[in-house]
Amino acid sequence: MNIARKPYRVGIIGAGPAGTTLAALLAREGVDAVFFDDGRRPEMVVGESLIPRLVTVFRRLGIEEEVAKLGTYKPGVTWIFDENDALELSFTAMRGVLPTYAYNVPRKPFDELIHDTAVKAGARFIPCTVKLETDRTERGELVPRLSAETLALVPEWGGQQPDLLVDASGRRRLFAKLLGLTAKIGKRKDVSHFAHYDQVMMPKPAGQAIITRLKHGWCWRIPLQHALSIGVVVNKEHAKLYGSTAEEQLEAMIDQNKPLAEACPNRRRLTPVTTYTNYQLISDQGHGDGWVCVGDAFGFVDPMLSPGLCMAMTSAEQLADAITQNRPAGWDRAFHGYLDWFREQLKAWQELVDIFYGGQIFALQRTGTDMSRRFPGKISMIMQRHFEKNISGMAGGGLTTHPYSRNLLRFMTRYGIYGHEPEDFAVV
Numbered sequence: 001m002n003i004a005r006k007p008y009r010v011g012i013i014g015a016g017p018a019g020t021t022l023a024a025l026l027a028r029e030g031v032d033a034v035f036f037d038d039g040r041r042p043e044m045v046v047g048e049s050l051i052p053r054l055v056t057v058f059r060r061l062g063i064e065e066e067v068a069k070l071g072t073y074k075p076g077v078t079w080i081f082d083e084n085d086a087l088e089l090s091f092t093a094m095r096g097v098l099p100t101y102a103y104n105v106p107r108k109p110f111d112e113l114i115h116d117t118a119v120k121a122g123a124r125f126i127p128c129t130v131k132l133e134t135d136r137t138e139r140g141e142l143v144p145r146l147s148a149e150t151l152a153l154v155p156e157w158g159g160q161q162p163d164l165l166v167d168a169s170g171r172r173r174l175f176a177k178l179l180g181l182t183a184k185i186g187k188r189k190d191v192s193h194f195a196h197y198d199q200v201m202m203p204k205p206a207g208q209a210i211i212t213r214l215k216h217g218w219c220w221r222i223p224l225q226h227a228l229s230i231g232v233v234v235n236k237e238h239a240k241l242y243g244s245t246a247e248e249q250l251e252a253m254i255d256q257n258k259p260l261a262e263a264c265p266n267r268r269r270l271t272p273v274t275t276y277t278n279y280q281l282i283s284d285q286g287h288g289d290g291w292v293c294v295g296d297a298f299g300f301v302d303p304m305l306s307p308g309l310c311m312a313m314t315s316a317e318q319l320a321d322a323i324t325q326n327r328p329a330g331w332d333r334a335f336h337g338y339l340d341w342f343r344e345q346l347k348a349w350q351e352l353v354d355i356f357y358g359g360q361i362f363a364l365q366r367t368g369t370d371m372s373r374r375f376p377g378k379i380s381m382i383m384q385r386h387f388e389k390n391i392s393g394m395a396g397g398g399l400t401t402h403p404y405s406r407n408l409l410r411f412m413t414r415y416g417i418y419g420h421e422p423e424d425f426a427v428v
């Protein structure tokens with residue numbers, strides 16, 4: 001039920017997927033939503049490999065057909081963890097839990113699509129670099145406010161601050177920096193370089209994303225309509241062993257890995273190389289009096305299983321519901337619930353990502369293969385399918401926090417590995 005009708009005013013800073021999804025959902029419910037963006041995004045933005053849970057968000061936004069047009073149908077993900085062995089995950093294993101597919105998307109047109117959806121729904125877009133200042137509430141709490149200069153860009157608000165300010169500024173974390181809020185930093189110290197290529201062998205089956213374990217990290221291959229996105233994620237210190245520039249490091253890492261080098265010996269780089277660092281971070285505080293965070297501005301775990309856009313857009317859904325299903329007097333309590341949900345999601349993703357980095361998932365897969373060879377038959381097949389359904393449901397974003405799936409995975413990674421050492425498959 002929508003309680004928050006106009007004239008509730010919400011100012012959203014950032015027009016990435018989190019900000020625009022929120023703007024669209026709020027505007028549809030009659031909230032006066034204004035979103036700002038400074039347009040300072042690089043031409044190439046990571047976040048091209050999506051997971052099945054997002055398809056349900058596209059359906060809610062009514063944009064799945066358009067996403068399908070600009071994107072590439074993605075049937076699953078393959079992890080190549082050494083030259084001879086791979087773990088192939090098909091999203092069909094999650095039938096009955098989630099859509100059995102996802103998409104790979106080039107970020108620019110994808111982000112523009114959600115932006116246009118928000119505007120069509122009635123949200124207003126103001127292109128500008130938002131300037132903030134701090135204020136103290138009657139209770140002495142330090143809070144963010146739009147500067148008079150930024151406020152003047154929304155004449156309809158007559159110089160009044162909105163009822164709610166949302167930080168959707170991604171890794172720039174505007175509110176956290178302004179208010180001096182602390183955060184938990186993740187343990188991996190990686191750097192990531194990526195670019196688009198053509199004249200490469202495209203993954204099979206068509207659209208499949210490929211993750212390859214490297215000597216000092218891992219590499220993604222994400223098939224798009226007109227290019228293959230190739231990115232590496234490597235410990236910062238190790239990266240220096242491959243060259244002094246981002247270009248040298250990316251190319252050398254591709255060349256020095258057999259399955260990768262064989263898949264693209266004549267590759268042609270179509271774009272500059274874009275670099276990301278220091279992205280594992282979760283804020284200790286995500287809301288206060290009159291403000292709240294969404295998407296990466298609150299937290300991001302790791303790119304390994306592609307949870308980023310899923311968290312950005314599903315957190316926007318959760319926040320939109322918290323705003324529209326409560327009066328402003330109830331927002332504080334609703335936002336506590338929303339952030340509990342967000343923290344639990346990030347924790348579950350971290351747990352899942354850790355068993356990929358730690359090699360347990362691959363050791364488990366090898367154990368499973370050994371078992372089916374030794375004890376072929378219906379029971380071992382049923383067990384294998386059951387496990388696959390749960391693990392793919394978690395990685396697909398549908399069962400990530402489901403207690404049964406999490407406990408099954410914990411149990412199996414603790415007691416179900418025989419004859420193989422997770423360290424042999426770990427991504428270091």
Ligand SMILES: Cc1cc2nc3c(=O)[nH]c(=O)nc-3n(C[C@H](O)[C@H](O)[C@H](O)COP(=O)(O)OP(=O)(O)OC[C@H]3O[C@@H](n4cnc5c(N)ncnc54)[C@H](O)[C@@H]3O)c2cc1C
Pocket residue numbers: 013014015016017018019036037038039040041045046047048049050051128129130131168169170171172174192276279294295296297300303306307308309310312
């Ligand atoms: C190496 C790497 C690989 C990744 N790969 C994937 C992947 O394959 N799949 C996936 O789902 N996710 C991936 N991610 C994560 C994904 O990119 C992010 O989670 C996602 O983009 C977050 O969306 P967002 O809307 O929260 O923030 P963003 O997309 O960062 O949007 C924030 C917006 O705010 C604007 N802004 C900032 N400050 C201001 C200001 N002062 N005024 C106005 N505007 C402002 C910015 O210009 C930007 O447009 C990856 C991340 C990394 C680091």
